[in-house]
C-alpha cells in the first residue's frame with residue numbers, strides 16, 4: 001500500500017492550556033513493499049506520526065493518504081476503521097493488550113471484528129500463531145495469561161498478523177527483550193514482509209543497529225519535524241549531524257558490519273554515546 005503524508009501536523013489537547021504541537025509540516029512517502037525505520041530522540045514525534053498511519057490519530061493539519069483512504073482534519077471514524085484493517089499496529093509491550101480467555105480466541109478477535117466468518121477467523125488465527133512460532137495446538141486453548149512472557153508477546157503479535165494487514169507499524173516491538181530475543185523478533189517481521197511483495201513495515205526504534213539491519217530507508221524525526229531521510233549509509237555517515245538529532249551510534253561493531261554488508265565496503269563511523 002502506498003502511503004503519503006502531506007504537510008501533516010498534529011497538536012495534542014488543542015485549544016487548552018496544555019496544548020502541545022507534536023508534528024509540524026511532515027511530508028513523507030512510503031512505497032508499497034518497503035522496509036523503513038523512523039528514528040529520533042524521545043519526544044521527537046515518532047509515535048504520533050505512526051499513529052496517523054493506522055488511523056488512531058486524525059491530523060490537525062494536512063493529510064495522510066493510505067491506498068484509497070484519505071484522512072484529514074475532521075475525518076470520520078468509519079474511514080479510520082477501514083485504515084485500521086489494512087495497517088496493523090504492534091505497540092511496545094503488545095502483550096499488555098491480551099484479554100480473551102484462550103489464546104485462539106484472542107488471536108481470532110481481530111479477524112472476527114473485521115467481518116471474517118467464525119471459521120475463517122479461526123483458520124487465520126491458527127495460521128498467524130504458526131507464523132510467530134507457536135505450533136503446539138494444546139497451547140491454543142490455554143489462557144494467554146498462563147504463558148511465558150515471550151509466548152505472550154508472540155500471541156499478541158499473532159493477533160495483529162491474523163487480520164492480514166498490508167502494512168505493519170512496529171513501535172519499539174523489541175522493548176524489554178535481550179539481544180537474541182530482539183533478533184528473533186525482528187527476523188519474524190522480516191520474514192512476514194518477505195512473504196508478499198506488496199507488504200511493508202514501518203519500524204520505530206531507538207536501536208540504530210535494528211534500523212541499519214532491518215530498514216532499507218530511514219526517516220529521522222527531530223522536534224516534531226522530519227529532518228532527514230535516506231539509506232542507512234546516508235543517515236549514519238555524519239556523526240556531528242547524528243549528535244544534533246540526539247542520536248548515537250552504539251559502541252558496537254554490528255552496526256558497521258550491517259552497513260558495510262549493504263555496500264560491500266568497510267565503513268568508518270566513529271562510535272559515540274549521546275549525552276542526554
Ligand code: ADP
Nearest residue numbers: 012020022040041042043044045046047048049
Ligand atoms: P516519540 O515517539 O518520538 O517519543 P511522541 O510522538 O510520543 O514522541 O511525542 C511527541 C511529543 O508529543 C512529545 O513532546 C510528547 O510529550 C507529546 N505527547 C505525546 N503524547 C501525548 C499526549 N497523549 N498528550 C500530550 N502530549 C503528548
